[in-house]
Amino acid sequence: SEKVKLLNNAIAIAQKLNLPIEEAKYFLKLTEVSPQYLKEINKDNIYKVAKDLEASRHFEKARDLYLDIINNEEHSLEERIKAYNSYRMSFKVARDLKTFMEKTGEMELFLRQLLDQEPDDNKLQEAWVEAKINYARAVWTEHMNPEARALLEDILERKIGSNNQLATVYWIYGSLHIESKENNEALLKFEKA
Secondary structure, X not given: OHHHHHHHHHHHHHHHOOOHHHHHHHHHHHHHHOHHHOOOOOOOOHHHHHHHHHHOOOHHHHHHHHHHHHOOOOOOHHHHHXXXXXXXXXXXXXXXXXXXXXXXXXXXXXXXXXXXHOOOOHHHHHHHHHHHHHHHXXXXXXXXXXXXXXXXXXXXXXXXXXXXXXXXXXXHHHHHHHHOOOHHHHHHHXXXX
């Protein structure tokens, strides 16, 4: 914020002294420091602008841009997933944990629907498993142990995801058992992990 303030002052001084070259130079630097000041938002810079708006706590504007990425199939799957993660996390940053959990569940559903269309896509499988793990963690944080277990069971039943992801699933599942004082079950899950 200090850099932005200084650059805006430099731009104002350049305008006052009628120095268009310096003004353009300072404005370019301003957009590098804070992309939200870009005059044109396009496919290549939309995510940077959204992240900058979120960092400046302009959550609604940032979320609108994240949703533009998520709902636009011109963006790659990776870009859409990255935007969805930022979208849901923006609620956590804003301390709206109820909505954060809802949006985490919506992300999992979004990816599951894509996975149902392309069940053999390994990247999509791993993205869905990651979203499901995140959702289970969010549910667990809200002290919904049985619901978190059901989410993890769904992953294990489908038998998809990377070895690291499955190890994480078993580790979380074991931790859920510990929380319920089911130490033998926890040990079995940790051994599988």
